Amino acid sequence: MTPEFRFRLNATARAIAACSLAFTLAACSSSSNDDNEAPPATETPAPEPEATPASLKLSLLGRYETGKFGVSAAEIPSYDAGTKRAFVVNALDGAVDVLDMSDPAKPVRIGGLDASNVAAGAEVNSIAVHDGLIALAIQMADKTQPGYVGFYQADTLAEINRVNVGALPDNLVFTPDGKTVLVANEGEPNDDYSVDPEGSISIIDISNIQTPTVRTAGFQAWNGKEQALRQAGVRIFGPGASAAQDFEPEYIAVSADSATAWATLQENNALARIDIASATVTDILPLGYKDHGLEANGMDTNDEDRVIDIRARPGVLGMYLPDAIAAYGAQGKTYLVTANEGDARAWGEDNQDYFGADENTAGDPNLGFVEEFRVKHLVHDKGVARRQGDDLPPQLLALTERGLLNPEVFSYCGAATTATGGGETTSGDCREDEELGRLNVTWTLGYQTDPATGEPIMFNKDTGAEDPTGTAIMYDNLYSFGGRSFSIWDDTGKLVWDSGKQFEAYLASDECKLGPARDIDCKLYFNSGHDEGDAMDSRSDAKGPEPEGVELGTIGEKTFAFIGLERMGGIMVYDVTDPAAPVFVDYYNSRSDWSTEDVESVAGSAGDLGPEGLKFVPAAQSPNGQPLLIVGNEVSGTTSVYDLGQTFASST
Structure with missing residues (x-):
């Protein structure tokens, strides 16, 4: 039962009770004419529209610490409004930490969820929550074997059901209508490539959660077309791999009408388009390459000179290789937002x-x-x-x-x-x-x-x-690996906009500041690593700041993109209301200790390092009535809660 439904039920009960206390039944009726006409319908007042902020400025509101450094003890967060709980994947434990968010300034761990009852060695990879229902992606001890999606109640944490899915299930999402769960089965090979399962998308109908049904959108239809796909720009290069084996879906986004999904095929530098009703991969969309020979796409390539040298590099093309993806509607169309991390196959x-x-x-x-x-x-x-x-x-x-x-x-x-x-x-x-x-x-x-x-x-x-x-x-x-950027694409995979060199340029600017008080010059630690201290420039030879996670949030009439920089750390914020002309809004990095060589020795006070997953909480669902951003930080093992610091245009 949703909180909204509970509210409506209670309101109805109160009305009936009030009516029963009236002097007569007639007094409860608004009809006083001889024809006994039905009373005029009373419409529920429309909710007040949410104000649209002119801008946002992030600040740290609260933090939960696992006390575990550099072992992925906090990765993917989700949130349930009904219980005011955050659920965070703790990859170290292969489980989920359950946090009480009643006071978002002081998140408290109150329990956990694991997959120990599913199979020996089973681990939780990812999580999604919708209206009191939790879905967990569960991989087997041998990741090349088929996994599970398990369903649990957010309030009691009791298991409801589970279904078999493909090998190495990871990111999973509910469709907006709440009737379906999609999970990306990566199907990664084992280390020596002797076993390479096929990737796929499992589509789970949960209209009746007691009897969920699973269909599979696979890639076998693309087997035998590998050379044509390569010529179109799709990377297929695993040793002896067919297209179905080489495609490893990473993240999923769904259209607002719950009809179409897109999955990032990260190592293949492509997207898969999925028709949900037929459980079919209808298209493979190559993303093309970023021309670093253009000044707008300049980059720093040297990790040893400790000099910021962002400039055009003719002949160098960036492979977007996106990790996270999100979808939103604008101007009557669906647009896709990707964080162009750049994972290599290794x-x-x-x-x-x-x-x-x-x-x-x-x-x-x-x-x-x-x-x-x-x-x-x-x-x-x-x-x-x-x-x-x-x-x-x-x-x-x-x-x-x-x-x-x-x-x-x-x-x-x-x-x-x-x-x-x-x-x-x-x-x-x-x-x-x-x-x-x-x-x-x-x-x-x-x-x-x-x-x-x-x-x-x-x-x-x-x-x-x-x-x-x-x-x-x-x-x-x-x-080179990754775009060092985030991109916006249309629903056919055509590039609409890319942030170019903006991330690196801003991190190198005098304007950019680090730390909770925003009092440390970013350029002193430009392109630092997430587990290093005093490591200026150390990631310039690889993927730069390495954007990995992306989350969208709508406030009033604006849509904002929150992009986590895995290596440099911190969150970039853009107004993407106009997909063709996003506007930079803010960058906030709560890491406070940058100079200590042994970061682990100050892990408890260093702040948040290595943002992995992000979850936007709208004001209507937030425990404090304000929109929030929850971030899982894999290196520091912390879950951070950010206030969005809305500012509004003057009414005068």
Whole structure:
């Protein structure tokens, strides 16, 4: 029973009671004419419209601390208005912490939910709550095995039911009408890729929660179309993987009419469009690439110089690779908002036998797959083999002896395919740390291939000339991870707007301030890591501030986007009411201790590090009558509650 329904029921009971106390039954009736006409209907007054703020300014209202640092003890939050409880996935425990939010300034843990009764070793991955009903995504101890979605009551925490779904169920959402739950089954492979289950979307009809039914929107219809998908811009590159195996849905968003869903296929740099009624994946939407050669998309690429150097990098294309996605309506259409994190595919990265025991021993390609590699090592004159025993993926060594950079694209930093005095081609300053050398890119993309077969075109490693017997490949572009931005797309996956370099530019500005009191210069800790102290610039070679989570909130007539920066930390806020022209509103980072080298030693006082999931609570559902933002921080193990600090335009 919803709080609103309870209110209506109580109001009706009060009216009946008042009527029974009247002197006569007639006194309770408004009809006083001889024809006994029905009384005029009494309409319930429409609720007062919510005021529309001119702006927002975040501040820390409250915090719950697990006391666990760097072990993902707080990740995905959700909220139930009826019980005034927050539910936060604690990945460390594979369970959910239940927090009393009656006083949002002082969240208190009052219980937990786990999956111990489902199966031995089962863990909770994600959570969603709707109108007193909790849905949990539960993975098995062997993540390649089918998992479950479990349903629980928000007030008693009692289990209601559970259903089988696909392998590694993660993000899950209720449709706006509350009749369906969708869960993204990632279907990740095991570390050596010997088992690679198919990804899918489970669509669960909960019209009758006692007998839920499950249908599966899979990707098998795209098997056999891998080359066409690649040519369209979809990344399919897992070892021996079909499209259905390679697609790993990450996050889901649903249209306001509960008819259509979109799932991010993060590593594939694409979206899947799903028709909910038929449980069918109707389209795969490639997202394209971000041109970092444009000044508006400039980036810093060096993590060691401790210098902020945001500028255009011709020839470098960013793969959006979005994590979280959200949907909203504007101007009669549905728009999608993505946080362009940029996760690389990395399996077996902790197995030294995959990379080789030493510089003279090749690694074993059957033990994993890692696509990330630094530019300077990819195009080094002495070839990629010099990295054996360190970070050389054996699949790269099998592909080429050395990478070359196309001088027509990279001439600005000295790339050439003419022989140098030493008899070898050079990539010039492009491989130097101050230019592109430190940047992490994927070696799987950007080199010249035969359009008909997709096979690499080979070049002579010394002369740079095309040569069928050569051992080098020629890169026309370098593809970096993530967009360092958030984007807005239409419902067909067409880019409407991207924040470009705005995140990094703002973090480098004099205006940007850190800490609860906003009194620390952001630029002193520009592109820092979430588990590091005094680490200015340390993430510039990777994904910069690394936006990961996104949440939308409507206040009055405006829609705001809240974007969590996983590495730098903090929350970016934009007014996205006009999808084609979002406006920056605020940035707030509650981390207070930035200079201590050993961050874990001050974990209890450092503040919030590594925002993962975000949940907007509208004023009508909030325990204090004000809109709130709840954030799970995976590194600090804290759940933070932010006041939105609304300001309103003057009425004069």
